[in-house]
Amino acid sequence: MADQPESYSHPPQSGILARIRGVAPTLTATHSRIAEAILADPATVAGSTITELAERCGTSLTTITRFCRELGLAGYPELRLALAAEIGRTDSRPPQDPALIAFSPEDPMSAVLRSLLVTDLHAMEETAAQLDLAAVDRAVSALVRARVIDVFAVAGSAGVAMDLQLRLHMIGRPCVLWTDVHNAICSANARDHRDVALAISHTGTTAEVVEPLRIAKERGATTIALTNFPRSPISDVADIVLTTAAQDTPLRAGAQAARHTQMLVLDCLYIGVVQRTHDASQRLHATASDALVKHRLPNR
CATH class of the missing domain: 3.40.50.10490 (Glucose-6-phosphate isomerase like protein; domain 1)
Incomplete structure (x- = not known):
């Protein structure tokens, strides 16, 4: 039996955003809306009730709970804890500005170097956080x-x-x-x-x-x-x-x-x-x- 994501052995606070991105291609349309809302603004979701998130995504409380269980979590409270823990980890580093990961023909090499450094370090940190x-x-x-x-x-x-x-x-x-x-x-x-x-x-x-x-x-x-x-x-x-x-x-x-x-x-x-x-x-x-x-x- 493969070590599949349905049986996560790492703690729920480990790399929850990376986990969501990893399963995103296989989610249903409804679950995709929930995932998009979380990835777009994890801090807001961490501070929201399950009812508020359900209303924002146009879905039911039961569907939110099913989404959490699909991630290997017990329920919505555990999702909020995982998001809060991840936000706490990322608060200590510079934000990953979308402008930093795009290149233009006019960019100096110093800007290219910083973009590469920010994106690669961020990816490695997220990989380490979610690695089983x-x-x-x-x-x-x-x-x-x-x-x-x-x-x-x-x-x-x-x-x-x-x-x-x-x-x-x-x-x-x-x-x-x-x-x-x-x-x-x-x-x-x-x-x-x-x-x-x-x-x-x-x-x-x-x-x-x-x-x-x-x-x-x-x-x-x-x-x-x-x-x-x-x-x-x-x-x-x-x-x-x-x-x-x-x-x-x-x-x-x-x-x-x-x-x-x-x-x-x-x-x-x-x-x-x-x-x-x-x-x-x-x-x-x-x-x-x-x-x-x-x-x-x-x-x-």
Whole structure:
């Protein structure tokens, strides 16, 4: 059974806005109106009664309660607490002005740099707040036990996946990145209960990634998905679902927007593996570094 959002193990105050954005594409029209009202003005909703929110959204009290339960919350009081906690966290940092995430041809590079810094830091903070650490722990355990680790990723997600593959190789973990769907399917077909398949897709809808993960699951491998949208198709074929909280911006959409948040989660997995295999990992890392010294040019 996948670690789906219906059974959140992190506290309700963790990343509630990111959680709402993550499930937004799968919400009904009525629930979408509620989500939009919350995302547009979380502070007002945190201070509103359930009746006030229902009137604002043109819906019933029962529907508001159902929406809360769809987020894994007990009810509206818990939603208000979660929103208040998140507002308290964000009050200490500069507001994310929408103007900061848009670029114009006239912008100086200093403005571009600040925009990138604000959006990336915000996305990483939200990812950390909503990340299910129990799921991360299960993923690390699976990676440590794995005979073979297959990683499926394409396009922008392949860049962060390659970094993970190289680092795991350096500490002796048998990890292979597949970016071609035909090769990925062939490798997935050869997996069994001793193996792990990790798929990375920002949208969770990339067929070239979802299909090999599905095959690996059918063959008995432990399957892990890293996505921004926990109710996307990739989650249906994953035993463990890890989520990011990136937001698309005008010039950075999809995997481009998610790159730093994906790397944050993959760093957690890598460090977790190193912690559990510390002596062997340290030894292999040191000997690999020594072996690579002769390939470095001297400094001037």
